[in-house]
Amino acid sequence: MDYQKLAELLYKDVSKTPADIEAEFPPRSLPEGAKVTRFAPSPTGFVHFGGLFPTTVAERLAHQSGGVLYLRIEDTDAKREVPGAAEALIRTLATYGINFDEGAIIGENGKITDKGAYGPYKQSLRGDIYHVFAKQLVKEGKAYPCFTTEEELEELNKQNKKEEIKNTDWQAEAEARRKEMLERRNFTIEEVEAHLAAGDPFVLRILADGDPDKKVKFTDLVKGNMEIPENDEDFVLLKSDGIPTYHFAHAVDDHLMGTTHVIRGEEWLPSLAKHLQLFRYLGFKTPKYMHIAQIMKLDENGNKKKLSKRDMGANMDDYTEMGYCPEAVCEYVMTLLNSNYEEWRMQNPDKSYTEFPFNIKKMSVSGCLFDFNKLNDVSKNVISKMSAEDVTEKVSAWATKFDAEFGELLLADKDYAEKIFAIGRGGKKPRKDLATWKDAKPYMGFFYDKYFEIEAPYPESFEKEDIKAILSDFNDAFDASDDMNVWFDKIKAIGEKYGYASDMKAYKASPESFKGNVADVSMFIRLAVTGKINSPDMYSVMQILGKEKVCERIAKMIASL
RNA sequence: GGCCCGUUGGUCAAGCGGCUAAGACACCGCCCUUUCACGGCGGUAACGGGAGUUCGAUUCUCCCACGGGUCACCA
Numbered sequence A: 001m002d003y004q005k006l007a008e009l010l011y012k013d014v015s016k017t018p019a020d021i022e023a024e025f026p027p028r029s030l031p032e033g034a035k036v037t038r039f040a041p042s043p044t045g046f047v048h049f050g051g052l053f054p055t056t057v058a059e060r061l062a063h064q065s066g067g068v069l070y071l072r073i074e075d076t077d078a079k080r081e082v083p084g085a086a087e088a089l090i091r092t093l094a095t096y097g098i099n100f101d102e103g104a105i106i107g108e109n110g111k112i113t114d115k116g117a118y119g120p121y122k123q124s125l126r127g128d129i130y131h132v133f134a135k136q137l138v139k140e141g142k143a144y145p146c147f148t149t150e151e152e153l154e155e156l157n158k159q160n161k162k163e164e165i166k167n168t169d170w171q172a173e174a175e176a177r178r179k180e181m182l183e184r185r186n187f188t189i190e191e192v193e194a195h196l197a198a199g200d201p202f203v204l205r206i207l208a209d210g211d212p213d214k215k216v217k218f219t220d221l222v223k224g225n226m227e228i229p230e231n232d233e234d235f236v237l238l239k240s241d242g243i244p245t246y247h248f249a250h251a252v253d254d255h256l257m258g259t260t261h262v263i264r265g266e267e268w269l270p271s272l273a274k275h276l277q278l279f280r281y282l283g284f285k286t287p288k289y290m291h292i293a294q295i296m297k298l299d300e301n302g303n304k305k306k307l308s309k310r311d312m313g314a315n316m317d318d319y320t321e322m323g324y325c326p327e328a329v330c331e332y333v334m335t336l337l338n339s340n341y342e343e344w345r346m347q348n349p350d351k352s353y354t355e356f357p358f359n360i361k362k363m364s365v366s367g368c369l370f371d372f373n374k375l376n377d378v379s380k381n382v383i384s385k386m387s388a389e390d391v392t393e394k395v396s397a398w399a400t401k402f403d404a405e406f407g408e409l410l411l412a413d414k415d416y417a418e419k420i421f422a423i424g425r426g427g428k429k430p431r432k433d434l435a436t437w438k439d440a441k442p443y444m445g446f447f448y449d450k451y452f453e454i455e456a457p458y459p460e461s462f463e464k465e466d467i468k469a470i471l472s473d474f475n476d477a478f479d480a481s482d483d484m485n486v487w488f489d490k491i492k493a494i495g496e497k498y499g500y501a502s503d504m505k506a507y508k509a510s511p512e513s514f515k516g517n518v519a520d521v522s523m524f525i526r527l528a529v530t531g532k533i534n535s536p537d538m539y540s541v542m543q544i545l546g547k548e549k550v551c552e553r554i555a556k557m558i559a560s561l
Numbered sequence B: 001g002g003c004c005c006g007u008u009g010g011u012c013a014a015g016c017g018g019c020u021a022a023g024a025c026a027c028c029g030c031c032c033u034u035u036c037a038c039g040g041c042g043g044u045a046a047c048g049g050g051a052g053u054u055c056g057a058u059u060c061u062c063c064c065a066c067g068g069g070u071c072a073c074c075a
Helices: A003-010 A018-024 A049-064 A085-095 A127-139 A150-162 A170-185 A189-197 A246-256 A266-282 A316-322 A326-337 A341-347 A372-384 A388-402 A404-412 A414-422 A437-447 A464-477 A484-497 A504-509 A518-530 A538-545 A547-560
Strands: A036-039 A068-071 A102-106 A112-115 A143-146 A203-206 A215-220 A224-229 A236-238 A261-265 A288-292 A295-298 A304-306
Touching (some): A003 A127, A036 A261, A049 A068, A049 A288, A085 A102, A236 A246, A316 A326, A388 A404, A388 A414, A388 A437, A404 A414, A414 A538, A464 A484, A464 A518, A484 A518, A484 A538
Parallel strands (some): A036 A068, A068 A102, A261 A288
Antiparallel strands (some): A295 A304
């Protein structure tokens, strides 16, 4: 076979050589140890949690080492492309602290533009580049055209399944496949010429030289040493529309763009042999690989399953809607990514997570289950450290978008809202009531008449008459100008009057000699004023609500009993 | 089914030949308390199974089981 001739036949318009291309993509000059990483999404949908994971690793590794994080759009599948997805992806990532130094970024006009010297960063615009390398491979007898159409392939597979092979017999199917594959390698230049003359479409396949009985040694930075069988599958390099498959584009682009670390989900591990082979064929140095364990969820049978796009919690935009702040999500992601992160956080409560020395060795090799309990806990801590002003602003922003009526109310009197959120905030032991912005309404909605409602009746263990009397006495005694001590002394005194202990120690010593204690008395008042069994500090609540409202609510409660 | 990866409490996880097998979340209890919280202290709970190597295995090797991933002109 005259490969030189074959290459000319197939790619007669390609005049550049690999050397020409290499000259256009000179090696980066970066300090020793600087890592070049990337996020390479296909614009087919939203960012999902599983995608934020490797991306965060890529971002940390690049920026921690003084390297480069770039974004490359892998739009090689026109059929699946979703318009606007790339822009949405970039925006979402930005809210989670992932900012790109280079690559496809959003320009001032709101459209995607290139930034950096290694573009274009959209694979659909790099056709010429791939073709140069494709031609070279053909020339070297490492790739060949295949004129079997998609329909024919499908038909072949169908037949395999129909004839004596049960649809579960993978082995037989694989063998049959392999036989066909080998078949396709047999062709003559004349046949190719004829096909071309007839305008038949073709794909370019690699001529795989691997022996699956032999293993390639490989070291993954996360998974460690492993051995994988050599690849013997003539996989597709260029699709019939001339656009490369992921495999081919990955090899060419990551080499040309100077990626030092390829960070991706472990679902890529099975195709690693292909990539290694490709890099070898192309004469490229292989980058370092990090295959990150997947985030899992529990399926209906209680088994772990990869968190897929349709799952709740998969779409990062869901978190926004649920009211999680990005800082909290990042914080949670970090705890999952590095096992010593939480320890570091305890020692450095006020530092940004970007100051944490991210360590590849501290990464988990197995997939973890998403845990909302943990996220909530992390989130409560994050929010508890924010200022009242900050919280007010963020809750308002969230509400405006997802609970317009509530949002309007908050915005109508910002100072009022801020006063509310200031309760118990600051200091060494701040309250931790909010895990999400969505929690704000149930937490403090009672401050607004619109959302005020009695959530539970008084426990039956207490005498209604006592409650009425206590409420009534309190209403008479309440003076908004009292300081906290005076205010509470009054409550204690009222309690005592009706047989409720004001001294907790005395009460505990002999609970039977009392009807209850101050906590119960406070609860009577709390329920009347806030409608809830749990609420922030009553004194602060009353200060903000004001005498009129407090007394009005208490009177109403008395009347209803 | 082939191949690859994985398996310490309910969850996330330390461990890297010798420990009463950390810690965090969740759950439970107690304490503190001028209410609600915060906080403090404590508790329940784990090395998938079997061989081997070794004086000694959670840790090393092999086998099995289980779980996951993957087998496209999708990434």
